Amino acid sequence: MGHKKKTTIKDIANVLGITPSAVSKALNNHPRISKQTKEAVIQVAANLNYQPNHLASALRKGKSNLVGVIIPKANSHFFSSIIEKIEDILNAKGYNVIIAQSNESYKKECRTIDALLFTQVDGIIASMANETVKLDYYNKIKAKGIPLILFDRGENDLNVDYVGIDDYMSSHIVIEHLVEQGCKRIAHIGGFSHTRIYKNRIRGYIDALKKHNLPFEDSLIYECNLRKNDGREVMKKILDLPNRPDGVYISGDYAALGALEVMKEQNIKVPKDIALVGFSNEPFSAIATPGISSVEQHSEKIGELAANTFLRRIANPEEEVTLNKMILNPELIVRASSLRKSKGHLTK
Structure with a gap:
């Protein structure tokens, strides 16, 4: 069975007898398009199962409202709670988050960075893989002028924003x-x-x-x-x-x-x-x-700082990017595995 042809703006225009430009404006809620035309365009788009090309839109607008987050592994409460906090903050500001894991692989991390750049993300928030020694792909992000925020695992040599503990x-x-x-x-x-x-x-x-x-x-x-x-x-x-x-x-x-x-x-x-x-x-x-x-x-605080730092960079694109380390104080949670003496605080 052949693949069904993807519906385009031109297809919607042909059904309604209007121009593709008018369809595009209607889909983007342009004030010069009447309410009646907007409703008709939306109805036909739904009937034809139209899916907008976000990549093309990003290229036109210079903004995708997508943020890539790269983590070494997803089966960690530390990383998952950071992602949850980043998503909460960025979703509230109209951004969607693309999550990718490197599985501690440098090669996979490089492929992920390429994929995110191709998708025209507005920024990348990342924690490096254990295998990563060369920083060429991270420098590629910087060279494109895309905000890069590192957390937990990062390198000072990149001279970007970093969030972590001491x-x-x-x-x-x-x-x-x-x-x-x-x-x-x-x-x-x-x-x-x-x-x-x-x-x-x-x-x-x-x-x-x-x-x-x-x-x-x-x-x-x-x-x-x-x-x-x-x-x-x-x-x-x-x-x-x-x-x-x-x-x-x-x-x-x-x-x-x-x-x-x-x-x-x-x-x-x-x-x-x-x-x-x-x-x-x-x-x-x-x-x-x-x-x-x-x-x-303090994973939630790391996520909060990383997300807000990205938003600050987007709001101030002319601000010079230099090494900016946000360091939190660690806390030891003492439990039975190390408590040999009764003296001290025991957290169950």
């Missing part, structure tokens, strides 16, 4: 807590250090160990994609060490959940034998057994 300070807060709970040998499972946020967390971890005169060893630090299975695999390696740590700080809750599973399978008592702290305060961290202590990243 990742360096996050590590200090976590290590301080674990030291207070009596930990003396703390391992870190982090993301890849070529990504700025993970580099800062690793740097904060190392400096915090030095501050408390605790040992830093290469065998206690690991880089991975921070998926659940990564947490499982790395935790097995940690438990095979001749001198096991008594605390583990993990830069992602999914990896922390995987690590917790392995420890339970090997009859490691958490937190008595090994205290555990995750990152991003995913909803499951509160209902795991034991509850997983985690760093709260």
Whole structure:
């Protein structure tokens, strides 16, 4: 069966015996077109199942009212709640949001950027994939004069707006807590250090160990994609060490959940034998057994700031774009996985 021919403005014009220009004006509610003609055009358009060509419209108007949002993964409460806040704010201002996930792939991220640029989006709000090292595709966005706002994962070299938390300070807060709970040998499972946020967390971890005169060893630090299975695999390696740590700080809750599973399978008592702290305060961290202590990243606030920064850029197109970092303070939500002493605040 052949594909049905797509209805055009010319088809509607032929039915009504008017010009395509009059149809276009009627569909765009032009004041010079009578109410009777507008109603007739709308009725015929509906009968013929007419779908407007938004890309062509965007080319004519220089504005699509579309905003692209790129995230590394959709199965994360952190990213999904950021998207929800961005959509709430931008929808209220007449924008529709196109959501794409890179799945931590640089190649997919590049294809997504090309697709969004082809669609004539008015702006792009993005968090980089773990694999991304080269910034050429992000520079392509800038070169086209399209507002680019980065959140969570971004690079200073791009000199654009960025929203995130103080990742360096996050590590200090976590290590301080674990030291207070009596930990003396703390391992870190982090993301890849070529990504700025993970580099800062690793740097904060190392400096915090030095501050408390605790040992830093290469065998206690690991880089991975921070998926659940990564947490499982790395935790097995940690438990095979001749001198096991008594605390583990993990830069992602999914990896922390995987690590917790392995420890339970090997009859490691958490937190008595090994205290555990995750990152991003995913909803499951509160209902795991034991509850997983985690760093709260204030995702809704990040989404709010990212959306409003885009709107400010659109309203002020002549404003020079420079590095503009909006940094939020992290908060450690303490739960049973790291609470070895009764002293302190326990969040269930």
